[in-house]
Amino acid sequence: MGTLHFESSTNLKDLIGRRLVTNKISAIFELVKNSFDADAEEVLVEIDEDKDTLIIADNGNGMSLKDIANKWMVIGTDNKKGKNVSLKGRPLNGEKGIGRFSVDRLGSKLTLISSIGEHDKTVKVNFEWESFEDQDGKKIGEIPVYYNFLEKRHKKGVKLVISGLRDAWGPSEVERLEKKLRGLLSPFSNLDNFPFKIILHSEKNGYKKKLLEPYSLKEISSLWIEFEISKEDTSLIRYLLYRNGALIDEREYENPYTFGPLKLTLYSFDRGDKASFNNRFNESVRNFGSIRIYRDFFQIYPYGEPDNDWLSLDIRKAQGHFRFLGVRDVIGYIQIFREYNHGFIDATNRQGLVENEALQQLRQFIQRDVMPKLEEYFFLKKNKDSNNQHRIHREEITSAAKSLKVIAKEIKKYSPSNAEKVIELTKLIQKTNQEQDKIIRNQQDIVDVYKRMASKETLLHGIIHQVLIRMTNLQTAIYNQKFEVEEKDLPSDVINSLMQSFDFLIKTSKEISSFLLDARDHLLKKREKSKIDISTYLKKVFQDYESSLISDQIAYTINGPEKTFLNIDINDFKVIFENLLSNSRKSLRKVSDRQKKIEVNFQVNNRSINFLFKDNGIGIPKDEVPHIFTPFYTTHDDGFGMGLAIVDELVQTHNGEINVVIPKEKEFGATFQISFKV
Known part of the structure; x- marks a missing residue:
């Protein structure tokens, strides 16, 4: 029986090179990933427009001439197939054996310089990609590629010198490359165990060996959520929700999905957050992109790119602008793992994942679990305005x-x-x-x-003025009564008793008037901020109401780091927490089936000081939450609806914000989060 064998024409170079890797940024991504797989701790991406070169150099394991011949130059090599980790234990990225043709996308010539160590010769290989073109009838293996050994030994690693560049690399293109490379590394990367630095050098464009690090958004976004399905137990989904750096909600529930373990962080951006983002990165949230997928250390392109709404978030937002978030409102990172998430399969063209059940489940998870929970808090905050x-x-x-x-x-x-x-x-x-x-x-x-x-000053000043008028009238009435009693023919003991009472009332009314005058003078003064010890002044607020709390059988706790200071007007601080305390007392008076408690917890992070003021009273009906900061809106029969409106105004005056924390299922009471920027 006769035998036949497949052969490859020179056209194969284009089919798996320029025609497959059409994006120059993606081509660089592939080469950077190769450096990672070679256990490099550093990779340099250098662009020199004057010399018409693009260099990618790493300090990885390097390749011997044998490696180059039997692995690098074998199309579709299986040398990585079946291997999950590198020699140093890194999760491997490439396994199709075609990523090296990315260099053809970038330039017409390649000089490959490689060394596996000081005791081995450094090999130099020259590729002229044009020599593979217009070669009718020739097989790809018939085109010679020339190499030689260098006299000077190089340090271990690979250096790719790409020339005859196919694209211009001006300032805007290099800036875009910087942003894309910064987004290439997963924010979940364990860089302590697997150090990997990406360095960009393009002196003409203002980049002098700049270290590119993943974006950090926790100092910009005021509201974000973290989800995890752990490798150890995929039967449960857990989330943590943060506002202004403080954990305000967390939950664990049964996992209905089968795509395997993952980590996810999703940041939301209100108008102020977007301005901060633009100031920090000189780019809008919309142009940055939305929700990206990372496998192990690297981004899976093009998910989450500016024009890639793979979750149809904007279509969803069109159904309700004040209920749903779109791509211009969120940035997110999803971490999956080659070792554990077998359902996510690379598309043949290395652009994205195969559309299958696992990817569809991931979409459902984000649309049904992640987005609604973040939106619940986002629009609760927005409803205040x-x-x-x-x-x-x-x-x-x-x-x-x-x-x-x-x-x-x-x-x-x-x-x-x-x-x-x-x-x-x-x-x-x-x-x-x-x-x-x-x-x-x-x-x-x-x-x-x-x-x-x-407002606090106007309202209280007006009240004080009216009370002072009435106190004066009261004193006049008491004096008149006193004179009338003296003229009456009454027993002396009765007259003495009445006179003592009149004197007491006059003395007390004068004291009240004096107190109100002092209070009025204080209100007319300008706010004076001072550095106060939070724990000390919180305790003072509660101590002033100690007898009332004992009478109402309400226990309280104050927790937070000692010697934590806040720059604020002392009287404003007192008014804020007195109002919250007053509301809690009113709510707790209606409770009879449990021990009554008020908890105040405060914590500090690198962006704000957060207070969580919590009681286990009757709580706030969900449909009333959006209105509670509105002036004259009250949920109490004996209230005027001004307490929380005044608190909101005072907190904003001191560059802070107050929000309601949505209670967990079967949780009693109300919780308020107050945040002041540090």
């Missing part, structure tokens, strides 16, 4: 009306009558939007007047 919502809503309607006008112009070419109807509808939308805007602005003006009237 209804005026801002209205403004955004107004802008969106205006934008939609403009789009309708553009559509009408296109329709007019084919159906003038229908185009006229669209134009009339657009005018109606714009008119209604303007009228609605006017009504809301008038309502907001009224609310602003009330808020100004109800």
